[in-house]
Amino acid sequence: MIQIKRMADYDHDIRDDVADVFVDGYYRNLSFFTKDRTKLKAAFCNLFCPDVFYVAEVDGEIVGILACSNNRQPAMAIDKPSLKEAFGFLMGSMAYLTLDKEFNAVLPYEDDTGYIECVATSERARGKGVSTALFKHVMQELPYRHYILEVVDTNVVALQMYKNLGFDIYERKQEKLSRIKGFKERIYMKWSKGGVSDLPVDLFSCKRLHGLFYS
Structure with missing residues (x-):
């Protein structure tokens, strides 16, 4: 059975477990900074914001994560010293420049809007409904x-899952340097309780792009 719990509600430190899943889920992108998983865990372990991170457990093991941030609370607080300590001065500085605007910037959404990001499942637990369970919990309980949310065109599995959950595409944006980045489009999707969205259209033109951490 999959159990969902907010990271902040644990009575013990689970940052290492969350970092394990995060690195496992985004290793392809994170390996640009270093291929050393231990260093990657050390870099991001203290950056998660527990109030907006939700974790999935199976048999007592954390196997999935999802963040639902808002205009007051980001998913991660990017910290230059942590990145420099893990990656070294040059690569740590580059990582900070890359991630600072992506995560530390305030989301341009109203109080009634949640932004889903940092969705990841450990490799051994994929295909078992972990991410779907996390989504349903957040969509029902928050x-x-x-x-x-945002997804890239090459992530067809995630795109189909979001569609199955009821998310609709409202915009596609061509990606610059697509050959280097490995995808052509960023796809923006939304879901509203009751099935009717009254979000203002001009809101969608102001987005925070999560450069490396796309779903």
């Missing part, structure tokens, strides 16, 4: 009326 007080937001609207949910927004």
